[in-house]
Amino acid sequence: MGMDRSDVHHAADTGEDHPHPKHELGYYAKRIYAIRDLLIEKGVLTQDDIQRQIDYQEARSPANGAQLVARAWVDPAFKKRLIDDPKATCAEMGIDAASINEFVVLENTERVRHLVVCTLCSCYPRPILGRPPDWYKSLNYRSRAVNDPRGVMREFGQELPDDVEVRVHDSTADIRYLVLPLRPRGTEGMSEKELATLVTRDSMIGVVDPLAPQ
Amino acid sequence: MESPRFKPGERVRVRAEDHPGHIRTPFYVRGKAGWIERVYGDFLNPEALAYGKDGLPEKTLYLVGFDQKEVWGQYPAGSQDKLFVDIYDHWLEPA
Amino acid sequence: MARRHHDLGGLPAGPVDQTEHALSDWEILADAVNQALGEKKIKRTDEMRRAREDMDSELYRALSYYERWIASMETILTEKKIFTSEEIDRKVAAFEKKWGEP
Secondary structure (H helix, E strand, O other), X not given: OOOOHHHHHHHHOOOOOOOOOHHHOOHHHHHHHHHHHHHHHOOOOOHHHHHHHHHHHHOOOHHHXXXXXXXXXXXXXXXXXXXXXXXXXXXXXXXXXXXXXXXXXXXXXXXXXXXXXXXXOOOOOHHHHOOOOHHHHOHHHHHHHHHOXXXXXXXXXXXXXXXXXXEEEEOOOOEEEEEXXXXXXXXXXXXXXXXXXXXXXXXXXXXXXXXXXX | OOOOOOOOOOEEEEOOOOOOOOOOOOHHHOOOEEEEEEXXXXXXXXXXXXXXXXXXXXXXXXXXXEEHHHHHOOOOOOOOOEEEEEEEHHHEEXX | OXXXXXXXXXXXXXXXXXXXXOOOHHHHHHHHHHHHHHHOOOOOHHHHHHHHHHOOHHHHHHOOHHHHHHHHHHHHHHHOOOXXXXXXXXXXXXXXXXXXXX
16 A cells, blocks of 8 residues: 555645655655645645545545455345445445445456546546556556457456457546456355455456455 | 437447547547447536536436447457447437 | 547557556645545546646656646646746745755
8 A cells, every 4th residue: 555644644744744855856746745835825725624635545445345346246136236326335335435426337247347447537436446556547558458458458467268258448427437346266155254355456447357266 | 407319229429520628538439330338317518617617508428339340440350349438428429 | 630648548558567656645645635626626627637638748748647636736726826836936945945955
């Protein structure tokens, strides 16, 4: 994940305490501290507003998505609810998806795999999964996910036969997409908690299948 | 609210046009033919929101499906792979 | 019809670099300020996207993800007359004076 609590706290301080030598900050890094201070001075935002966002973001991670997927794997009625009304079903699990305008769950099957990209910028279901990985935001992924999804998947270790259909979703509007990966074979009898450990962030973007059981 | 112009299953083509400003219809899909997979409903127009306007009137947003072969021409033979893009009503015409 | 620099789908490109970097505190701050501005409806994501699309193309490709965000934040917030670029410059100069030379 990266930043620990003390480093994150420093980000919201009023310019007094930075964990690394301040003179080494780049051009834009210095400007965001200036922007932050100006916004506070002019009463546009408060320290609390900013800290709240830092805290909110810290609480979002792929673990939320993994919880949803594992429950969907063991409970067919839950899976149906998740696909029919993802926002309400997230609320059921105590996952706050309220800030997503609209949210669609794409179910993988033996015959179909989905891959999600935002070629125009970096749209991603942040309230469910947290921040996107660097690679998802990269120029190369945004270029190739739409015309070479199998090539991209291959780089991540996923080789799919020709008779499996790959469906790429380019999220160009307010809809946010979450892949519901296929439950791996040999997982009968595993608990929901154990199943959740197989559900990786990358499997919910769709670039790979979930992990196989030990 | 008017009912959507297109229904799921209908064949559509993305307008092969361009204009300055903020556009959420990717270049690679302009002029391509596909089908309406789903009707998402009405949303504020991002092309106007991008300039601080209110984005009204709302535009119907569709999930439009394309065969990869149709979009790229060069795509592995025999593949059933598909590409789905979220496209606003004013960028679509009947195919 | 011209393809703009952010409209990348289908362009020839190299392998996807899978290395991930832990966010610096300035990146976490950029992220949080951006979200807070959105929550307070000071600006819309659509405006920020437009600003990035209108950037110089070479700069777009050269900057990192959060650097682009900070650049577009400056464009939109100065456009809305919340502050000026000169005010940002003065603040940065004050920081540099306080923080001293390497």
